[in-house]
Amino acid sequence: MDKGYISDDHIIPCRGPHVSSLMLSVGFNGTQESLENSDDDEEYLGERAIDEVYHLWCLAGGDLEKELTNKEIIQSKPPVCTLPNFLLEDGESFGQGRDRSFLLDDTTVTLSLCQLKNRLKDVAGEAYYPLLEDEQSSLSQSNSSNELSCTVTLPLIIRERDTEYQLIRIILFDRLLKAYPYKKNLVWKEARVDIPPLIRGLAWAALLGVEGDIQAKYDSIDKDTPIPTDRQIEVDIPRCHQYDELLSSPQGHRKFRRVLKAWVVSHPDLVYWQGLDSLCAPFLWLNFNNEALAYACMSAFIPKYLYNFFLKDNSHVIQEYLTVFSQMIAFHDPELSNHLNEIGFIPDLYAIPWFLTMFTHVFPLHKIFHLWDTLLLGNSSFPFCIGVAILQQLRDRLLANGFNECILLFSDLPVHLAVLLLLFQLFCLRLWNPDLFTGRATCPRPII
């Protein structure tokens, strides 16, 4: 299935700088620029963590690659000059020196904070220290600028690129998460507004209720002893979200393998099903430097949304799930349901990859993030709503076509859906949806 192998602009810059620049130490410096309140700004910004400042710096228009190119640290060569002179059948090449950008270079490059400071010059000092205890203080009140409250109503994609808005959100989430689990309720409340991309990994962990010494637990799991599932994992990882630079890197593969093995080993009653790799991908991407957290999130996610899906014999679970889904379609859209049943286009033929992987197999990562931001706020019946929302989006084309066209439509079309529209639908359906209707018999208890 084509997952849109394009580097989409929506993809949020990863938390770290580009791989080639990791070899360098990069520092920030704003002293040369004298802005009106530069002293204050520097003080406040200086309090923030370096990854936050870097994230905001990028949002404010910073481009590390350009900076390094200007300093002639990155030198582009014409592609024809990078060809090896001699190539063996197995891929080994000769006659071409290693690219300089892959080697360690300890040059320090100072980046100017001028642009970012200029961007943030209207943010009041109090914004850096929001009051959490005062129940009355909402986002709009805690900030003097009215612009911010307007920002909340803008589309998610725009909010995620707004420097001031992200600054305020990151500070707020950072404080709430530092007070987790005590501030759990507030995390939930703010997550309903949106989740800042920089904080997403931790915010999801909080929504999933991850607690305790996860590092010790992860460390105690034997991830090295060979197990029969190894071969399958080995075959699957190089096919999982490989359009992404992090997940396709050798280090990404190694981390993938460890997290998946840890899950398999620590869940003896469940087995590895193809699709578990896709399910692991968003957690690993978000917590790339914290495997234990990726593992803990995945372990918390599965019993909540995919209870018993990974049993060795899961046919009853899947059949039951698909039956409920069929009823949902019939309930929300009898006309479409009748048509699909008539042409024999049943959920068994298209919805197994949707639910078994919670849509991680059918959408590219940047769409999964937004979809799951909402999914994680709901209970185990939310996935049905996403499924119905997808069918709703394709409704006209499904109704107009027969079996052959429908199966081909689903082979590649769902991935082109605008996620925002999907989310909107999701909420609409949710409002309509009587909870008892979607209750799953196999679910141990209602989650919320």
Added chain:
Amino acid sequence: MAYAYLFKYIIIGDTGVGKSCLLLQFTDKRFQPVHDLTIGVEFGARMITIDGKQIKLQIWDTAGQESFRSITRSYYRGAAGALLVYDITRRDTFNHLTTWLEDARQHSNSNMVIMLIGNKSDLESRREVKKEEGEAFAREHGLIFMETSAKTASNVEEAFINTAKEIYEKIQEGVFDINNEANGIKIGPQHATTNSTLSGSQGGQQAGGGCC
């Protein structure tokens, strides 16, 4: 598009042997070195011509992992042809053929044409299964055999088309009851011998592979 017949195919075999790549090469004439794994089933379709007749192939590409067997079984029903694929560079995929064949025989109709395919023939240096072994297995079990490469496209067209020819011959011989859709064959709007009108074509699909 108008067609005389529609044949339903199913592609089966161990995980990672190149089932989805064979399908992609056949339907799109391209090769994707990194192909997403298949969960459940995926579909492809292409029109071919046999004996001057337009035949539409509807191909069901299934998941290879052992766990998916219980789900995959329900896809056999109504298939006229099956491509049973192994990887010539991995002996274990060849060793598992017997269980795949048992599955296929048990859950499909007895006339289903099965083509045995040894894929990745471009990787001669890493070969673990001799061509003769594939031939012997096919002879023993009454299958057609071919070695293919989804990467170089070698024999891919032939594999799909020869299977269709075999099915077509069986229809001519009267082995297949084409009016029984459980056999995986459907008469299309273009077919001269049927009295169905063009408007019946959509309706004709109702019982097509769908109810499987």
